[in-house]
Amino acid sequence: MTDPADPFSEQRRHDGVKLVRAEGQDVPLLLRLRDIKDVCNDTQSFSNDNPLMIILHSEAAVRDVRQLPIESDPPDHTEYRALVEPRFRRPKAPEYQAGIGAIIDSLLDDCLGSAEVEVVRGFALPLQSRGLAQLLGVDESEADLWISWGIHVFRDNELGPKGSELDRYLLAKIEEARESKGDDFFSELNRAEFRGRKLTVEEKHGFANMAFAGGRDTVIHTVSGVIAYVAQHPEALEFLREDANRINTAAEEFVRYVSPLTVITRTCPHATEVLGHEVAAGGRIGLCWPSANRDETVFRSPDQVILDRKPNPHIGFGFGPHNCLGQHQARAILRGLLRAVCDRVERVDLIAAEPEIEQESSYSRQVGYKSLRVRFCGR
Amino acid sequence: MPTITFTSQNGESTTIDDAEGDLMSLAVKHGVQGIEGDCGGVCSCGTCHVQVDPAWIDKTGPATDEEREVLDFEQSATANSRLCCQIEMSPELDGLVVRVVRS
Ligand code: HEM
Numbered sequence: 001m002t003d004p005a006d007p008f009s010e011q012r013r014h015d016g017v018k019l020v021r022a023e024g025q026d027v028p029l030l031l032r033l034r035d036i037k038d039v040c041n042d043t044q045s046f047s048n049d050n051p052l053m054i055i056l057h058s059e060a061a062v063r064d065v066r067q068l069p070i071e072s073d074p075p076d077h078t079e080y081r082a083l084v085e086p087r088f089r090r091p092k093a094p095e096y097q098a099g100i101g102a103i104i105d106s107l108l109d110d111c112l113g114s115a116e117v118e119v120v121r122g123f124a125l126p127l128q129s130r131g132l133a134q135l136l137g138v139d140e141s142e143a144d145l146w147i148s149w150g151i152h153v154f155r156d157n158e159l160g161p162k163g164s165e166l167d168r169y170l171l172a173k174i175e176e177a178r179e180s181k182g183d184d185f186f187s188e189l190n191r192a193e194f195r196g197r198k199l200t201v202e203e204k205h206g207f208a209n210m211a212f213a214g215g216r217d218t219v220i221h222t223v224s225g226v227i228a229y230v231a232q233h234p235e236a237l238e239f240l241r242e243d244a245n246r247i248n249t250a251a252e253e254f255v256r257y258v259s260p261l262t263v264i265t266r267t268c269p270h271a272t273e274v275l276g277h278e279v280a281a282g283g284r285i286g287l288c289w290p291s292a293n294r295d296e297t298v299f300r301s302p303d304q305v306i307l308d309r310k311p312n313p314h315i316g317f318g319f320g321p322h323n324c325l326g327q328h329q330a331r332a333i334l335r336g337l338l339r340a341v342c343d344r345v346e347r348v349d350l351i352a353a354e355p356e357i358e359q360e361s362s363y364s365r366q367v368g369y370k371s372l373r374v375r376f377c378g379r
Numbered sequence: 380m381p382t383i384t385f386t387s388q389n390g391e392s393t394t395i396d397d398a399e400g401d402l403m404s405l406a407v408k409h410g411v412q413g414i415e416g417d418c419g420g421v422c423s424c425g426t427c428h429v430q431v432d433p434a435w436i437d438k439t440g441p442a443t444d445e446e447r448e449v450l451d452f453e454q455s456a457t458a459n460s461r462l463c464c465q466i467e468m469s470p471e472l473d474g475l476v477v478r479v480v481r482s
Contacts, residue, residue: 037452092417248419298448311422311445311465319452327417327424 004355006303007363008291017275020263020286021361022056028277029263029286033295033315035275036287039266040320046266046285048322049073056263056286056360061159063167067213068206074321081325083192083199084207087185088325091135091332100332103130104340111376112344116351119372124223125151127333128216135329136185136211145169146212151220170208174201185211215326219333221260221356221368226337229254229305231348231374239307241342250307251334256314257305259290262358262365264318289316290365349375381473385429387412388482402477403427403464413479420464425449428456429463429477439466439475455480 002010011018012031019026030036039046051066052059066072069080090096107127111117129143149165177186189204199207230236240246263286271281279285293314294302317324324330341348351373355366380397385406387393393411406414406427415426422445431439442450442461450456463477 033448034451041452092415249421252418252421252423298445310420311443312418313422313445313448315423317424331417331419 002363004357004364004366006290006294007365008288009294009296012291012295015275017277018288018291018362019277020056020363022284023053023058025283027056027265027284027286028274028279029288029291030274031288031291031295033292033298033313036289036292036315037319039274039285039287040318040322043073043077043321045268045270045272047073047269048077048266050265050267050284053267053284054264056265062164063209063213064159065167065202065205065209067210068203069325070210070214070322071206077321079194080203080207081321083194084185084188084211085325087135087137087188089328091328096134097332097336099134100131100336101340103127103134104333104336105344108340108344108376112378114376116373116375119224119227119374120151120220120369121371123227124220127223127337128219131219131329131333132212132215137182138184138186151217166212167205167209170205170212171201174204174208211326214324215329217368218260218326219330222254222258222330222334223337224369224372225258225260226254226334226341227348227374228350228353228369228372230341230345231350233305234347236307237342237345237347240338243308246308247335247338247342249310249312250338251331252312252314252316253305253307253309254334255316255330256293256299256309256312258368259293259314259316260367261289262367263288289318344379346377346379349377351375381468381470381475383468383472384474384476385411385414385479386476387479398468400468401464402429402466402468403462405468406463406479411479413481414463415481416464418464422446422449422462422465425453425462426481427463428453428480429461430457430459430480431461432476432478433459435472435475435477438471453480 008031016032018029020029048071051071054071069077126147129146133140133143173186177190180187189207192199265284265286267284268279272279274285296302317327353372354370356368356370358365358367382396383398384392384394393409395405395409398405403416403420407416417426418424436459446462446465450460
């Protein structure tokens, strides 16, 4: 049995590759940090330009639009990304972070007043959704609708004749904001120009779909992981309170340790070989972020959470031209969460935890929780 | 008290007197262009890349192994490249000059 926390360790040490079955192909997953970085830098041999195929399994059942900017290559990608990058950098501003802090405080008020909280749906999902409303510059009440969609809107929805609920919603929002001069994401997409022309509806839809999909499970799993860790390690909060710099190192360490995104793929336009594995033209390889982030040639005690780990050269947010656009949002949420919990929570009591297990042909891995029931005790 | 100078790609330079702490935090605090410090100084994001003036590299020392995990994949990196979140100001570094790599 391999450890569900790091099912890649043996092969990472041995030959750096694990094969996994997906869409009729044995996809070689790269497991070592340096090999993955090399691939990220070589966008000509390892392309993102393969719509619906960016994660391990095809997403044809849950969407029909090319996600932007992720499912494109330079030079298009560079220009697409630049259109939305300023908005995704807003979370670096202190006023923005104060807004995220207010969202966290109001959720903690509720948690501290309850005998029991199911963290995934009762805390992480609303935090992620309200945070996204702030990022996109839309009314907070929109988040209530997104919350009502639940956790699985991107995975379990078979596309009906009119697309998924999310896609219908996004297209309606884009249409609604057609003439708007507003400072929200949908209005901004309508105003944006790509090489001297307006974006097509498909392009706008692709940006919007990505903004919703990219930051959902990733943030929810990492936030749940933080709360689960604090519940299992009561001494952690005192340790974090001793030195303000630890808020930051701990946030990075949780991104490394949780690595909520198991695999992102690249498609090889030409036949190639990776670490001795042949890949046919059109075939895919996988970049295994959680494995890179436990590479024992890079990280001391990689299986341990070290809250003041520094240096910590993790690639939880990816690497190279496609590195995560939502990383500033994710950091604002994680740092704000750790700060608020240190200030207001004495301890978190674990009531019951049911891990979420990703089951693939050659490994199973825990990614977050199906359900995490706890009690928050105030200071 | 120690002084540090950052020269940016656009030719501007920023000199900070009484400099204390790590160079990345100093640069962010003083709004030095091209230094982002996104990861807060844990040597992950690579957005605080500088080249140390050759006259100073013996005093700052070369990049550590962890910095190399990031810098080896930056096309613009040279033997004098450092991630400046990993350089702490000290009296011996008084007068240090570094060139910011990103614009
Ligand atoms: C802890 C939370 C998160 C993790 C671990 C994470 C991880 C990643 C990774 C590994 C990539 C690289 C993909 C590649 O190389 O092709 C990526 C890209 C991306 N992420 Fe995130 N992400 C997180 C949160 C978010 C959030 C909150 C958003 C949006 C609100 C977001 C939006 C994006 C976008 C748009 C890209 C594509 C960037 C591009 O292609 O240029 N992510 N993310």
